[in-house]
Amino acid sequence: MRRNEYLIKAFFFLTACVSVTILALIMIFLVKEGAPILSHVTLKEFLFGQYWYPTDDPVAFGIFPLIVGTVSVTLISTLVSVPLGVMTAVYIAEIATDNLAAIIKPLVELIAAIPSVVIGFFGMVVVSPFLQDTFGVPTGLNLFNASLMLAFMATPTICSVTEDAIRSVPESLKEASLALGATHLETIFKVTVPAAISGISTAIILGMSRAVGETMVVLMVAGGAAMNPHSLFDPVRPMPASIAAEMGEAAFGSEHYNALFATGVVLFLFTLGFNLFAAWIAGRYNRK
DSSP, X not given: OHHHHHHHHHHHHHHHHHHHHHHHHHHHHHHHHHGGGGXXXXXXXXXXXXXXXXXXXXXXXXXXXXXXHHHHHHHXXXXXXXXXXXXXXXXXXXXXXXXXXXXXXXHHHHHHTSOHHHHHHHIIIIIHHHHHXXXXXXXXXXXXXXXXXXXXXXXXXXXXXXXXXXXXXXXXXXXXXXXXXXXXXXXXXXXXXXXXHHHHHHHHHHHHHHHHTOOHHHHHHXXXXXXXXXXXXXXXXXHHHHHHHHTTTSOTTSHHHHHHHHHHHHHHHHHXXXXXXXXXXXXXXXXX
16 A cells, blocks of 8 residues: 555656656756857847847847737736636626526636637737727737737636635635625625635736737737837737747747747746746735
């Protein structure tokens, strides 16, 4: 019996080591391929340069507009997806009947199964002409369109994780609130949601991570202009879109090739930061 337990523990430990090793090797490869760009530009010029012209003469490898584009679409999509995801989760977990929740929940989760290229195609064919006709903008492929499509993709993740967090709140807390005379809605928003804030915060951060790393949607509907946006309807080029659009054209080992890998390192650090922040929030509230 003890031998079997030892083997099981060893198997899971080995699996964890493999996962960590793969992640470390990916990071080492990104740094190895991206670091040579610093022999052509300084780190400050690379991160805060205002121009991205990797094929011009002279070349310019400033990714600040790409960072601004990534942060912009992530924040705006978060402003849209968080209310939708959290409120939907509250409705499914606390308000809807069991039969209705059994219908709504699979439909929401089905959205997560839609391929990103299909969502991007919907943004190009349907949303883009709508934005042009409604707001009179030069192009419907812009920051706002990309943010809407990313919100559409992040909402199921936020909803699913938030619902699990709400359902994990002990029934005794809800019953105590109702026994003291609070209404159902008061119990939801003053007891249940605050008690589940750790899981809700994690859901939001995971949704943002989903948005910041998305490639196909922003490649198709963000507009592809490496410039700092001045309005919601300006075209942008987030970092994932730039990597996907240009990697096939960059000569192996060239400055352009190295710059794209260095951009990948920055994007990786963005995603890593979001996940570490989510883990910190969860741990902080769990200790409380």
